[in-house]
Structures are given as structure tokens and as C-alpha cells.
Amino acid sequence: MADVMLTKAHTAEAPASVGDFVALLKPRVMSLVIFTALVGMVLAPQPIHPVLAVAALLCIAVGAGASAALNMWYDADIDAVMARTKGRPIPQGRIAAEDALGFGLILSAASIASLGVLVNWMAAGLLAFTIFFYAVIYTMALKRRTAQNIVIGGAAGALPPVIGWASVTGSIELAPLSLFAIIFLWTPPHFWALALAKSDDYARAGIPMLPVTDGVRATQDQIVRYSLLLVPATFLPVPLHIAGLPYLLLAALLGVAFLVLSLRLAAIPEKSPALPREGMKFFAFSILYLFALFAALLIERIVGVPAL
Amino acid sequence: MKQEFTPLTQEQAKARRGRNIALAFVLGGLVILFFVVTIVRLGGHVADRPF
Numbered sequence: 403m404a405d406v407m408l409t410k411a412h413t414a415e416a417p418a419s420v421g422d423f424v425a426l427l428k429p430r431v432m433s434l435v436i437f438t439a440l441v442g443m444v445l446a447p448q449p450i451h452p453v454l455a456v457a458a459l460l461c462i463a464v465g466a467g468a469s470a471a472l473n474m475w476y477d478a479d480i481d482a483v484m485a486r487t488k489g490r491p492i493p494q495g496r497i498a499a500e501d502a503l504g505f506g507l508i509l510s511a512a513s514i515a516s517l518g519v520l521v522n523w524m525a526a527g528l529l530a531f532t533i534f535f536y537a538v539i540y541t542m543a544l545k546r547r548t549a550q551n552i553v554i555g556g557a558a559g560a561l562p563p564v565i566g567w568a569s570v571t572g573s574i575e576l577a578p579l580s581l582f583a584i585i586f587l588w589t590p591p592h593f594w595a596l597a598l599a600k601s602d603d604y605a606r607a608g609i610p611m612l613p614v615t616d617g618v619r620a621t622q623d624q625i626v627r628y629s630l631l632l633v634p635a636t637f638l639p640v641p642l643h644i645a646g647l648p649y650l651l652l653a654a655l656l657g658v659a660f661l662v663l664s665l666r667l668a669a670i671p672e673k674s675p676a677l678p679r680e681g682m683k684f685f686a687f688s689i690l691y692l693f694a695l696f697a698a699l700l701i702e703r704i705v706g707v708p709a710l
Numbered sequence: 711m712k713q714e715f716t717p718l719t720q721e722q723a724k725a726r727r728g729r730n731i732a733l734a735f736v737l738g739g740l741v742i743l744f745f746v747v748t749i750v751r752l753g754g755h756v757a758d759r760p761f
Contacts, residue, residue: 417725420732453750457743516740520747 418501422491426474426502427467427509434693435466435562438585441696442566442578444703445644450570454521458569461517462562464509465529469558471506472537475499477545480607486600506537517569525569532561546608549615556589557582563696580638584695587632591625591664592688598622598667598681618677622668625684629664633657636695646707649698656691663687 439462443455450458474481474492482493491497510533518526540555560582567578594612597604598621601613612621636653639645645653667684670677702709718726 417719417722418729419725420728423729423732451750453746457747460743520744 416494416496418491418497422496423505425491426471426497426505427464428470428474429467431470432463432466435559436463437693438581438696439463439562439566439569441700442563442581443570444566444700445563445577445581446567446570448570455569458517458521458525458566461513461520461526462529462565462569465513465517465533466562468506468509468513469533469536471502471509472533473541475502475506476537476541478502480546480609483607484600484603486603510537521569522572524572524574525565528561528565528568528574532558532565535561547610549610549612551610552593553590556586559589560585577639577642577644580635580642580644581696581699583635583638584632585692587628587635588688588692590628591632592685592692594621594625594628595667595681595684595688599678599685618672622670626661626664626668629661633661639699640710643709645699646702646709648707649695649702650710652698653695656694660688660691 436459439459443450443458474490477487478490478492478499481487481490487493492499492502510530514526514530514533517529536555536558540551540558544551544555563581563585564574564578567581568574597611597613598618601611601618604611605614612624636657637650640650640653663684667680670680701707
């Protein structure tokens with residue numbers, strides 16, 4: 403990449419800009435990772451020096467970005483087929499696949515080592531596990547093989563608040579694991595709603611998403627089932643003493659809304675032309691739902707609302 | 711083995727300059743980060759220790 407001359411085989415049609423490398427990190431996913439890790443950090447029972455907090459968040463964010471780059475390296479073939487992802491830098495030919503691999507590996511190693519040296523090795527170990535889980539277990543082993551891909555793979559996305567907590571305490575406890583449980587159970591209904599809307603896209607790419615393998619009806623049922631698991635799980639932070647009364651009320655209110663909307667989505671006939679639109683609506687609501695719950699925990703702690 | 715080279719186009723040279731500048735900022739940022747964290751970890755009155 404940085405040689406004086408480029409060999410012929412390596413000359414890309416359109417040269418890679420800094421923005422292309424930033425795109426490899428999936429910045430929007432990264433922002434959600436930073437946010438949930440911050441919540442885990444703030445909820446921990448002891449303070450952390452602000453400089454260490456910034457360093458930890460930076461390492462966690464770069465680690466998440468690294469796993470995204472590895473995902474884009476491995477999935478370049480299917481990304482090129484799907485409308486949602488064909489504009490990514492590798493399918494567009496702006497970054498060579500092996501450059502994305504190198505970029506992802508170097509950032510993985512750098513973020514894990516930096517988190518270990520600067521903050522602590524428990525957090526670094528969890529970050530390493532998260533990157534491995536997302537890039538190897540989810541992307542390479544599960545995504546193309548089973549409709550349970552996002553159920554199991556969701557563990558990677560659910561770990562950042564645990565890493566945030568461990569950055570402060572150096573340990574794993576039940577309280578951050580309740581946040582893990584919330585994101586873990588939230589992931590399937592969230593992605594299945596998207597899959598309902600984009601099932602043609604997934605079918606064309608040959609990814610065994612639930613609407614493709616088991617049909618729309620089964621997907622709608624599974625969304626309701628996971629919603630029934632998710633909503634009770636959102637109350638777990640209360641008995642674990644990291645949430646107060648406002649959170650409890652919000653979780654109850656939003657929980658009812660989540661269940662009602664999942665039932666309404668499930669009631670839509672299989673062939674209805676409204677299904678993709680309603681799927682996208684539920685997908686959008688699910689993002690708002692998770693964000694609101696975590697924001698409530700964060701604000702409670704900042705304002706000083708006592709935990710129940 | 712003799713490798714074949716082609717000179718960079720203007721667009722490629724510009725993109726590479728952008729990447730190099732970004733890399734310089736990242737490396738500079740890392741140096742600052744490690745320095746500041748070191749100071750924080752050592753705590754106050756670092757310079758007051760007897761040698």
C-alpha cells in the first residue's frame with residue numbers, strides 16, 4: 403500500500419481514501435458499541451479516571467471496528483450481492499480484500515494490547531473474545547450455515563457493556579451480565595424484523611436467515627417468542643441494584659409497547675405487501691427501545707437517581 | 711524476478727497522501743494517549759521521588 407510504486411496487479415481502479423478505511427470499521431455499529439460500553443462503565447460501583455475511561459472506550463471502539471473489517475474481508479462475496487451492502491469498499495473495488503484483512507488484524511492486536519496495557523487484562527481478554535466471536539464464530543462459522551446465526555452471534559454485540567464494566571472493576575459480575583442478557587435477547591427480534599423486510603436480498607446472497615429457511619410465519623412467531631423473553635429480562639437490572647424507579651417505569655412502558663408491536667407484526671398475513679414496511683418499522687422501533695433503556699440507566703447514574 | 715511497476719496516477723498519489731496524513735495523526739494520538747495514561751497511572755508528585 404505504501405510502496406513508492408504499485409505493482410500492476412495491485413492497482414485499484416479507484417484508490418482507497420481514508421474514508422474507505424473508516425467505512426471498514428462500520429462507524430454506526432461502533433457508535434452503539436461505544437454507547438453500551440460507556441453505560442457499563444458508568445454503572446460500575448467505583449469511579450474510573452476520565453483519561454482511563456476515554457482510553458478504554460477508544461480501545462473497545464477500535465476493537466469493534468477491527469472485527470467489522472474482518473467481517474467485510476470474509477463476506478466481500480456476499481456483500482457484493484446484497485443491495486444493503488454492495489456499496490462497501492471491498493465490493494466497490496476501492497480496497498483490496500487482503501488489505502482489509504491486514505487492517506482488521508493489526509487493529510485487533512493493537513486494540514487488545516492497548517486495552518490490556520493501559521486499563522486491565524480482564525477487559526482486554528473480553529475484547530479479544532468478542533472480536534474472535536464476531537469474526538470467527540459468527541462470520542466464518544455460523545452466518546452462512548444456520549438460521550441461528552444471529553441468535554448465537556448476538557453474544558458478540560452484547561459484550562461491550564461487560565467490557566466497559568470490567569474496564570473499571572477488573573472483574574465480571576451479575577449486574578453487567580444483565581445488560582448482556584438484554585442485548586443478547588434483543589438481537590434476534592431486531593434482526594429478524596430486518597430480515598422480514600429484506601428477505602429477497604438475503605435469499606439472493608444465500609444467507610440462511612430465518613424468513614428464507616423457515617418462512618415468514620415462523621419468523622413472526624420467533625419474534626414474538628424472543629420479545630416475551632426480552633421484556634422480562636429488561637427488569638433484571640432492578641434486583642441487581644443498577645437501576646432506579648424511572649428505569650423500572652420506562653422498561654414497563656416500553657416493554658408493553660415492544661410486545662404489542664411484535665404481536666401486531668405477527669398478525670400481518672404472510673403475503674401482505676405491507677410486511678416489509680412493517681418489518682422496517684419494528685426494526686427502527688427496536689433500536690429506539692434499546693437506546694432508550696440504556697440511556698435511562700446512564701441518565702439515572704449521572705443525575706444521581708438511587709438504585710432500587 | 712523483475713517486477714513491473716506503473717507510476718501512480720494523480721488521484722492515487724492524492725489518496726495515498728491522505729492515508730499517510732491520517733496515519734501520522736493516529737500514531738501521534740497514540741503517543742499522546744500512552745504518555746497521558748502513564749502520567750495518570752503514576753499519580754501526582756511523580757517528579758518528587760528521591761533517586
